[in-house]
């Protein structure tokens with residue numbers, strides 16, 4: 001495991017490197033295949049629009065520095081497009097539409113409660129403790145950074 005010492009942090013800062021501290025990272029499949037491909041693709045189901053709606057919702061709530069939304073290539077859940085996965089808890093959602101984004105953001109990404117109606121099958125790892133809530137950060141000048149509220153897991 002790589003541990004960043006103060007010296008390494010200073011060196012990274014001097015090089016202008018910035019490592020964001022993300023509390024959740026969401027990968028949205030935007031993979032595109034030809035229209036005649038029998039596997040289909042999340043692009044044909046609206047993957048880019050879902051990604052854009054997620055990014056916009058995070059920005060609107062001031063969460064885009066704590067929660068990152070990124071494109072993903074094929075997540076091997078093509079029949080359930082649009083597919084997405086949320087880390088670090090590895091929660092997989094399928095058949096996600098733009099209309100589902102507010103619920104995913106508010107209930108899961110902020111509230112720490114899985115949106116069960118969109119879950120893909122076979123996720124036994126979700127039977128453990130609750131997921132951590134995320135408190136939106138106050139503006140930089142408004143005071144100390146809020147900490148990740150941990151419900152049964154150690155903050156990272």
Ligand code: FES
Pocket residue numbers: 029030031032040041042043073074075076077078079081083
């Ligand atoms: S194309 Fe999206 S999961 Fe395969």
